[in-house]
Amino acid sequence: MIWGVLQFPGSCDERDALHACSLLGEARMVWHEERDLDGIDAVLVPGGFSYGDYLRAGAIARFSPAMEAVAEIAGGGAPVLGICNGFQVLCEAGLLPGALLRNVELRFICRQVDLIPESSGGLRGPETPQATTRSTETLSIPAKHGEGRYYAPEGMLDELEAKGQVAYRYASGHNSNGSVRDIAGVRNEAGNVVGLMPHPEHAVDPLTGSTDGLRVFEEVAAAGGVSVGAPA
Amino acid sequence: MAKARVLIRPKEGILDPQGKAVERALPALGFEGIEHVRVGRMVELEAADPERLAELCEKLLANPLIEDYEIQTL
Numbered sequence: 429m430i431w432g433v434l435q436f437p438g439s440c441d442e443r444d445a446l447h448a449c450s451l452l453g454e455a456r457m458v459w460h461e462e463r464d465l466d467g468i469d470a471v472l473v474p475g476g477f478s479y480g481d482y483l484r485a486g487a488i489a490r491f492s493p494a495m496e497a498v499a500e501i502a503g504g505g506a507p508v509l510g511i512c513n514g515f516q517v518l519c520e521a522g523l524l525p526g527a528l529l530r531n532v533e534l535r536f537i538c539r540q541v542d543l544i545p546e547s548s549g550g551l552r553g554p555e556t557p558q559a560t561t562r563s564t565e566t567l568s569i570p571a572k573h574g575e576g577r578y579y580a581p582e583g584m585l586d587e588l589e590a591k592g593q594v595a596y597r598y599a600s601g602h603n604s605n606g607s608v609r610d611i612a613g614v615r616n617e618a619g620n621v622v623g624l625m626p627h628p629e630h631a632v633d634p635l636t637g638s639t640d641g642l643r644v645f646e647e648v649a650a651a652g653g654v655s656v657g658a659p660a
Numbered sequence: 661m662a663k664a665r666v667l668i669r670p671k672e673g674i675l676d677p678q679g680k681a682v683e684r685a686l687p688a689l690g691f692e693g694i695e696h697v698r699v700g701r702m703v704e705l706e707a708a709d710p711e712r713l714a715e716l717c718e719k720l721l722a723n724p725l726i727e728d729y730e731i732q733t734l
Contacts, residue, residue, distance in 0.1 A: 488720075527726045529674070529726060530678060534678065534681055579674065581725070
């Protein structure tokens with residue numbers, strides 16, 4: 429499996445993302461002006477401050493040639509994972525529902541958080557029994573953001589929950605940005621596009637305290653029906 | 661070219677922590693009796709076709725899920 433990691437002017441987590449993806453397959457960087465994603469099976473939209481976060485976080489990145497290509501392959505069912513600013517970009521692009529607002533206390537948050545993964549309730553593609561078992565465990569992953577307060581109108585939230593589109597929630601006491609219903613990450617209706625505020629790419633090595641981030645990558649790849657691992 | 665001004669504000673009911681922070685700072689500066697502070701954005705521009713400004717607001721200047729906008733042609 430080959431991951432493409434987008435790189436915008438102002439991205440800052442693309443190197444860690446590239447490293448994390450390379451643990452699960454092959455990975456290459458995709459510059460924001462590239463329109464051609466041929467040969468790429470899965471896309472990662474990394475964290476940072478794309479285009480300086482001007483106007484609103486993610487608002488301008490959404491119009492880049494690379495994002496147009498991402499919208500196309502996402503429509504075709506390819507796994508797409510947006511992390512932090514990448515999550516904001518996917519929301520602005522309309523590939524994921526909702527929006528990310530300024531943290532409730534205005535402070536930039538930088539801390540390890542516990543996340544509770546939620547399965548899509550059978551809407552997802554074929555899943556291994558192992559992945560299903562894993563998805564009930566709590567994940568310990570770092571978060572670092574100033575605009576991470578997930579928001580969607582009440583009606584939309586009810587619909588998201590009914591359709592199994594909440595992918596991750598903050599565990600009790602870990603929702604410090606004020607996200608509605610403790611939502612840390614969501615998926616699209618088809619289940620192949622996932623976005624979350626915390627940073628799984630920073631939690632792939634025991635050296636930094638947790639390898640739980642790998643499970644996020646594995647689940648996203650599985651949701652898109654792509655088997656994890658380097659091509660034979 | 662027509663000059664225009666676009667005002668963008670957080671939608672009613674959406675918590676605006678920036679506005680709250682400004683509101684909390686005011687009494688310390690001696691400004692009493694100021695409430696319901698909301699912080700938004702203003703964009704000034706010149707447009708060849710002002711008819712298209714609403715579309716521009718919907719697609720880029722505002723996020724209609726969380727923000728209201730108001731176009732003033734000058």
